[in-house]
Amino acid sequence: MRVVSLVPSLTEAVALTLPGTLVGATDWCAHPIGLDVPRVGGSKYPDLDRVRALRPDVVLLNVEENRREDADALVAAGVPVRVTYPRTVDEALTELAELLTELGSPGEPEWLVAARRAWAELPEDRPPRRAVVPVWRRPWVALGRDTFAGDVLRRLGLTNLYADHAERYPRPPLNELRGRAPQLVVLPDEPYRFTANDGPEAFPELPCALVSGRHLTWYGPSLVEAPAVLAAQLAAPVTHVAG
Known part of the structure; x- marks a missing residue:
């Protein structure tokens, strides 16, 4: 699975849970510290040519973080996208679990279990x-x-x-x-x-x-x-x- 993330929080989640899966991220994806993957511009105005050149199996997006026109352009180019939109803590925890499972995680990572407990x-x-x-x-x-x-x-x-x-x-x-x-x-x-x-x-x-x-x-x-x-x-x- 080759993943490009245009959402900083999801970049961190994928990088920590599924090392090696992430093949691209935005310039604003600052976590985890030391993340070394190709950068594709900003969340609002990513370089879509650069995204496509990374041959992702899926691009991670968020309704608030990213623009609809960029999502539509990726889909039109045949690039699968996964859009998230949590509006509560519970929705975020559920969406994270579902997303990580879809990307290949065999179970909930320890940090997600700890997050459930903390809240x-x-x-x-x-x-x-x-x-x-x-x-x-x-x-x-x-x-x-x-x-x-x-x-x-x-x-x-x-x-x-x-x-x-x-x-x-x-x-x-x-x-x-x-x-x-x-x-x-x-x-x-x-x-x-x-x-x-x-x-x-x-x-x-x-x-x-x-x-x-x-x-x-x-x-x-x-x-x-x-x-x-x-x-x-x-x-x-x-x-x-x-x-």
């Missing part, structure tokens, strides 16, 4: 906190309904104030984000790289948790440590005081 053992009595989750600025984009990251945060005790929005990624103005009166502003470091100096200043006097985008949005081996990593980051917010 099953989360306490269920966490006091809820109201939160907004910007994932981009200029313009501001927030986490809305029916997203994998939203389910991750829900399971960690947060109530996303845009979870009932008609759009999955609404674009509310900054004054509306502030006006929702969140108890916490969650600022991931991807896709927009929020930092202590770029993000909290937009929400003066509000606690802002700077969190790992990889642990919030990736569905792969990072799921093992995601509950502990995110819980610690959510528990240590910073507050910018307007002056």
